[in-house]
Amino acid sequence: MKQARPFGVETILLSESYDRILAEDIYADRDYPPFNRSAMDGYALRFKDIEKNKEFRLVGEMLAGGLIKSLKEVGSCIKIMTGAPVPEGADLVIRVEDSELKDGMVKFKSLPYRIWQNIAIKGEDAKSGEMVLHQSTIINASTSGLLASLGRNNVRVYSLPKVSIISTGNEIKAVEDSVLPHQIRDSNSYTIASFFQHYNIDIASRKLVSDRREEIKSAIESLKNMDILILSGGVSMGDADFVPEVLTECGVKAVFHKVQIKPGKPLWFGVRDNKTVVFALPGNPVSCQVSFKVFIEPFLRACFGLPPCQTIKLPLTSIRKKKSTFEEYFPCTLGLFGSQTGLHQIKNNGSGDFTSITRSSGLAIHPAEVEELKEGDFVEFIPWRGI
Structure with a gap:
């Protein structure tokens, strides 16, 4: 692999980057989540109030995208939607399913609540400046969404070879x-x-x-x-x-x-x-x-800085004898071997038989030093589509 080297680096639009390979490390531009975020539709309140009050006065509502409010009154709560900022002073969100609203007062079920329950804490996913994607990451649907969340409209990727x-x-x-x-x-x-x-x-x-x-x-x-x-x-x-x-x-x-x-x-x-x-x-x-x-x-x-494709060790479902003194690669298909996945050899008529290989899932390796593989022996398997 001494001759392996990148083919250059270019900057492209995020919208055109699917399946391309990052040529830079990516860092969080701020804390994620950037605020204490409600993980449920329900009511935000103080944890210390829950043991002292049977009813809570409803004093407001928080929607996703709304400015952060403050919860000041003892024994009060704010209705909150999933994804909304948790009001300042609140450290518990109780699900709407565990509540009953009547005449502006909210009763909650007698359950073992805990502080910060149903709240995603500011910065718990990533701190500002933390590396969130490594160079040589393949951009897929999830990484594309993360890059968008970080405000990366343009990304540096490895150029593709001619x-x-x-x-x-x-x-x-x-x-x-x-x-x-x-x-x-x-x-x-x-x-x-x-x-x-x-x-x-x-x-x-x-x-x-x-x-x-x-x-x-x-x-x-x-x-x-x-x-x-x-x-x-x-x-x-x-x-x-x-x-x-x-x-x-x-x-x-x-x-x-x-x-x-x-x-x-x-x-x-x-x-x-x-x-x-x-x-x-x-x-x-x-x-x-x-x-x-x-x-x-x-x-x-x-x-591209990618690791080698992973091989899988799986058992053969039949005997195989070497035809040479070299390491041999032979087509197999995945199937059941008892209660586990195994490799079924595909009969082929030599290196010109392209019809047999189309029925295979990948290549199994017969080591050079092993003359005969027995049924049940584990061998390295290379899927056609790398993992």
Whole structure:
């Protein structure tokens, strides 16, 4: 993750900030609540008066948004609505359900009342100057409401990266094209784009090129201003797998090529001009998706200051034997295992079987050092949608 860094910071309107990521800590501009606030519709009175008086004289009413009144007379009370400021001198609100009003006098039920009951105390949610949101918080519905309450019409957020995708392969055709038996349609660019959309990131451009070196090089050179460049296909050991060589020719410095996982072993990663990060993924659909979840998403989250996606430890509902000496990722769906949630393996026909993975809830991890997983063994599980 040494190459992870923010893509810049910008100030945007709060109304346009949903799902964006804060680039600043947020502090309370005043106490919250800013006054002692009634939590119920009822009557405000002095706690010390409740044991001495059987009836209380009603001397006023407090509505939400009204100026704060004062409760001066012993044995008096003020009718109060939820959200209204509690009158000065009052330290108890009794629910309207526990009262009886007749001829301007209020009787209360004989219940064990306590001081400050049904009152939200000034500053109990947050004190003025207290940090209420940390940098790298994702702005959702609740945080948006909090920011509005703090008067933050504008917020500083991390800029979104410019991302482009190049799909390579003589056999690859555009989605809208007719295909011959030996051809397939470009699916990986749509999968990758959907993953990025989880983070509110739109794809700047998509290119579809053949396995010709010149065509690949031209596509790469045309995208020098990108923050992230994703290539799909052409990174394995085939005669037409030119992508690593062409990337080097284009000035992209390789950080690594090939990883000890399956599927996804041929993954290539590099950096150009200390600006553009390049991920070259295997062309097989399952390998492509595994590569995104295991490498690209953690990188992206690190750039935004977000923690890694959480994995969940869950039991397998059936035996699984290793097919290699590498760490393996296999699709599973969530289901019941006895009285608890477990992972059901989904039968698949290899890294090109994109139909099986669509039925899965995420990826389970078969550790490299474990030859066989038994029924009931707990394994790490990565949901498709990070948590």
